Amino acid sequence: MDIGCGEGKLSNFLAMALGKEVCGIDISDFKLAKAWEVAEAQGISHLVQFIQGDASHLDFLADKSFAAIISIFSLHELENPRKVMKELRRVLRAKGRLIVVDFIPGARLKSCGAKGTMPSGKSSSC
Numbered sequence: 001m002d003i004g005c006g007e008g009k010l011s012n013f014l015a016m017a018l019g020k021e022v023c024g025i026d027i028s029d030f031k032l033a034k035a036w037e038v039a040e041a042q043g044i045s046h047l048v049q050f051i052q053g054d055a056s057h058l059d060f061l062a063d064k065s066f067a068a069i070i071s072i073f074s075l076h077e078l079e080n081p082r083k084v085m086k087e088l089r090r091v092l093r094a095k096g097r098l099i100v101v102d103f104i105p106g107a108r109l110k111s112c113g114a115k116g117t118m119p120s121g122k123s124s125s126c
């Protein structure tokens, strides 16, 4: 499951790359319509399912129904991320994988002290 899938870029990519069924959930009908368009154009609509829903109320999904859940840059937009995490835990199978990639709004990055070279040849640090 791709929670907060938006226009389904990741859902469609995963379905295409892995040949596995992927369910994308987002609150925006408009974005999901775009996700469907791309899935159809790519010939993978049999592998994807896009459902309009609120991530904090996934009552339309059974307990332990997903082997893996991914959330990319969506959690920071949610009103109640704790409630969402509880729901994700409920629908995730035992030993399933939950991957969250996000940022904390307003957080400031600290330097980790690493230095390197960019492909442009310029030096960089982080």
Ligand SMILES: C[S@@+](CC[C@H](N)C(=O)[O-])C[C@H]1O[C@@H](n2cnc3c(N)ncnc32)[C@H](O)[C@@H]1O
Pocket (backbone or CB within 6 Å): 003, 004, 005, 006, 007, 008, 009, 010, 025, 026, 027, 028, 031, 053, 054, 055, 056, 071, 072, 073, 074, 077, 078, 079
């Ligand atoms: C920054 S976008 C990221 C979209 C996608 N994961 C990506 O990386 O392209 C955040 C998404 O979260 C969705 N969203 C916001 N609140 C939501 C909610 N309560 N339930 C489900 N999706 C929500 C928005 O509609 C939006 O598509």
